[in-house]
Amino acid sequence: MRQYTAIATSTGRDGRAFSSDGRLDVQLALQKELGGDGDGTNPEQLFAAGYAACFATSMQLVAQKKAIDVSGMSITAEVGLSPNGAGGFQLDVTLRAKLPDSLSAEAGRELINATHQVCPYSNATRGNIPVELTIV
The missing domain is CATH 2.20.25.10 (N-terminal domain of TfIIb)
Known part of the structure; x- marks a missing residue:
């Protein structure tokens, strides 16, 4: 429902x-x-804003469940638009997570991967468009 x-x-x-x-x-x-x-x-900017907001909120949820403080974190979404070779276009996404310095690289990677499994935008795009996850 x-x-x-x-x-x-x-x-x-x-x-x-x-x-x-x-x-x-x-x-x-x-x-x-x-x-x-x-x-x-443009639609790509709107999609980037929506994906970044959704991923950030999903990360806060995942972090809370894992008792991780992510105060000050931010997510930047880059949405690319490229010809698909069949007369149309395709999207690709890079999500850049700025995480607190207190998180180790391993903990940050686990957090971003867990968030990617929870985020509705990630679930909607999985298998449809490439999504790269990076920590900055």
Whole structure:
């Protein structure tokens, strides 16, 4: 049973995207790298923001269960867009975790891997797009 449903509508890459509750309303624009003017955000930026927020929240949950203090941590998501060789495009993601200095490299790696198993975005993308996990 669903606990929450997000609803958003878009008119396209050179248009608008808005949520049903009115909290999100953004101007979209095709990236300069793809021939657009770049005068708005794009779906890849929105996906990166959502994935980073979801992964960070999932990490806080995993850390709490393991009694690990992750105060000050942050997640940066890089979402790449590349031709897929069949006339379309494909995504790839790199997640960069900035973890507290108090965590050992081994503990950090265990934490990021455990988080990748819990995060809804990771579960949705697993097997569909490459996701690289790094600690910075």
